[in-house]
Amino acid sequence: MPSVSVRPALPADRSVVERLWLMFRHDMSEFQGASNALPNPDGTFRDERLRAAFEDVDWAPYLVVCGDRPAGFAFVRGLGSPVRVLNSFFVVRGVRRAGVGLRAVGEVLAGHPGAWEVAFQDANRGAVSFWRRVATEAAGDRWSEERRPVPGRPELRPDVWISFSVGGGEGREKGEGGVGE
Template sequence: MTTPPDVTVRPVTSADRPTVERLWLLFRHDLSEFRGQLPNPDGTFRGDRLEAAFSGSEDWAAYLFSRGEHPVGFAFVRALTEPTRVLNSFFVVRGARRHGVGLHAVREVVSRHPGAWTVAFQDNNPRAVRFWRRVGETIAPGAWEEERRPVPNKPGLAPDVWVSFRCPSP
């Protein structure tokens, strides 16, 4: 699978916020299938991570993925000032999936912040399970780890699966 040549990954700007907010709704809608979450009364989903990504904090970074002129996804990174960075939110629109966009985007994002990384996903999301295991093996062949951790403050939920790997410096 090759990445289309017109896929770009770039840091978001304040002008990108409306676009990322719309993508955020699609992301949260996709995740609602696995956590049974319903939208707020106004049709939105929780937005604390979206707010943090646009807060200007040195601990957070947000990236927008585009294919030509079309926005196709985003990534929010947190813990940039910590020893292990967290790929906090990651999304590719359905029309761009299975074309190498996601793997290309992950590689671009983590290469901008070399070092230790971790990302959580849900075991009951088979596409995420395959994707994140492939990411671990692609970025750190034979040297990535997977573990299950309880979801903080949500004892009724199944544990999250965490994949951890190290992105070498260029």
């Protein structure tokens, strides 16, 4: 496995992240309900979060790189808030289950110590086990999970939200490392 790194996605990286976004939205369409399952007439998917990641000062986009190739992205929102949200996270299928996602999310979390929340869908079994593992590695047994309705989408099942803290001794047992360490 080539080296894995995470770096801020720069404006010059936007077209790469846009291509990764299409893969992410395609993967997620399985869990989004009929109205979001198909792409737009031009072959794209909704991209409000992608635009916000690059344009909103309260967001930060990151590019996951394996060796010299793009392998995924992470969007963090709430930079100026007490709780950050890992709004979108994606790793290409070819490197899933090889530790790339765990290492990447660990770098993102380490860059923003404090309280975190991550949402996912119960039906996405891979996400369920991945995010529970992330929370456990980041915070030991000091994390919580709850179901919250999707705002404005009563036809969808509630999202699962995991909450935990990282860095500064919060959310970890003394002497434990962070995610992916």
